[in-house]
Amino acid sequence: MGPTTSSHALMLRRGLAALLLACALPSGTVSAAQEPSPADASESLRLRVERLRAEDRIEVAGDTVAAEPVAAFYESRGFMPAWRAADRAAILLDVVAGMESDGLDPADYHAGALRSFAAVRPRTAADSAAFDLLLTSAVHRIAHDLGRGRADRSLLDASWAIEVSEPAPDGNHLATIIDADDLRAAIDALRPRHPIYVGMRDALATYRAIRDGGGWPVMPDGPTMRRDSAAGPIALLRRRLAIEGFIELSPEAGPPAFDEALETAVRAFQHTHGLNEDGIVGRATLAELNLTVERRIDAIRVNMERARWILPGLADRFVATNIAGQKVYFVDRGEVVFETRAIVGTSYTRTPVFADTMRYLVINPTWTVPRSINGEILSAMRSDPSYLTTRDVVVIDRAEHRVDPTTIDFSAYTGATFPWVFRQLPGPVNPLGRIKFMFPNRYGVYLHDTPGRSQFEREQRTFSHGCIRVEDPFRLAELVLAGQDGGDQASLMRVVADGRTATIQLERPVPVLLLYWTAASDLHGEVHFYRDVYGRDGAVLSALDAPARR
Secondary structure (H helix, E strand, O other): OHHHHHHHHHHHHHHHHHHHHHHHOOOOOOOOOOOOOHHHHHHHHHHHHHHHHHHOOEEEOOEEEOOHHHHHHHHHOOOOOOOOOHHHHHHHHHHHHHHHHHOOOHHHHOHHHHHHHHHOOOOOHHHHHHHHHHHHHHHHHHHHHHHHOOOOHHHHOOOEEOOOOOOOOOHHHHHHHHOOOOHHHHHHOOOOOOHHHHHHHHHHHHHHHHHHOOOOOOOOOOOOEOOOOOOOOHHHHHHHHHHOOOOOOOOOOOOOOOOHHHHHHHHHHHHHOOOOOOOOEOHHHHHHHOOOHHHHHHHHHHHHHHHHHHOOOOOOEEEEEEOOOOEEEEEEOOEEEEEEEEEEEOOOOOOOEEEEEEEEEEEOOOEEOOHHHHHHHHHHHHHOOOHHHHOOEEEEOOOOOEEOHHHOOHHHOOOOOOOOEEEEOOOOOOOOOOEEEEOOOOOOOOEEOOOOHHHHHOOOOEEEOOOEEEOOHHHHHHHHOOOOOOOOHHHHHHHHHHOOOEEEEEEEEEEEEEEOOOEEEOOOOOEEEOOOOOOOHHHHHHHHHOOOOO
């Protein structure tokens, strides 16, 4: 009986101690066997939301929550917790970790704090409220960043003037996502579904896999390599191209040779990287071969962000210029039906990024010289007194009357003080060529033809004062005028031959996008890279990698 009585007494003492300890626990603490009640968590949520309203932002487990829609979301539900089901919280944690596939940092969506709270058992009412709040804040940030972009584009590039059509997520939007039957599908639907974005996500995964596999080798300087070359690191070139998927390596390969298959692979590489497709490994191609895989990954991430800025609400019929790629596209029914080379602004007279609507075309246009170029005209006249005559340039006053140039002492003026306007008449030397595409805008920028055809053969075509010169403008005109009387090329060329200036109104105005993308997927999922001719990628990349500011 002694041992039994002693054991029983010990059990009684332990039970009493546990009871006393439970009575002594501070308010909000729970035992291992229970979670806080919804009412307790609701009260803790109310206090935090009221602080959020008063202070605009609050610290939760070292992370910042600063979003009015989060407060509105909880107010609309009487501060009741939204994440009582553990499986839904687990799904969101998995989604947060997967934000890397969009080129975004999971840390921006409270990844560390959420993992810490998920591991806590049991949770206090305060812990539960904090976990709930962070989960909701993560959804808000994901919805904002996938729908509108993470970075504030107006702070990154003053020339960016395209408004995002996707509205900012509000409390009702959050409720729709969080309460959805399929949470993962609801969040996945926030991503741009355009093939350009889907292709860049796939490319990001591909190039990260190349990076994780060790990247690619550096090609040494050496002689230009081309078909049937015997000199140079040909075997290394073949291996470099194989890593990026442009050629297959055969284990039975004989002596290295620059054969037809390697030339085809070089042309494919050049096509992907915005180079002239001559199949020759010269200085420009070598430079692109030696850009690191990390640089390619950065470019994809930067341009996925730009895609998030403009893809929501994109029309299925539009004209687009990729300034960095120096190309013009016509998209109809969501498909690229026309692509041509373009000439864009220099690094000093940069083509701006904006969107507008093309409303009319001008055949045999005159060119009213911008005041900013007057100095160039006056300088040319000092070295060539016949400049105005040989180029069919006239002088116009404010009332649109011609002024006799022999009555003007041009040496008395600078470009800034010249009180008249230079205007070049239609003709073979007019810099606008025979047609211009008008989408009136505050920049005075438009698309047009050019008499300088040889410049289209250059790999870097940054020669204009900001307007876009189009290599095949009459094919573009035929497309934007499709279905309109007189819109075929034969009819347009008859107007050109007439020599007189004519305006053609578009029966269906066409949206025009002037974009800046240094990496983009085409509608077939193939990614293309272009040089950062204006040096704009760095600011976007820094914004993506900087700690989140909300």
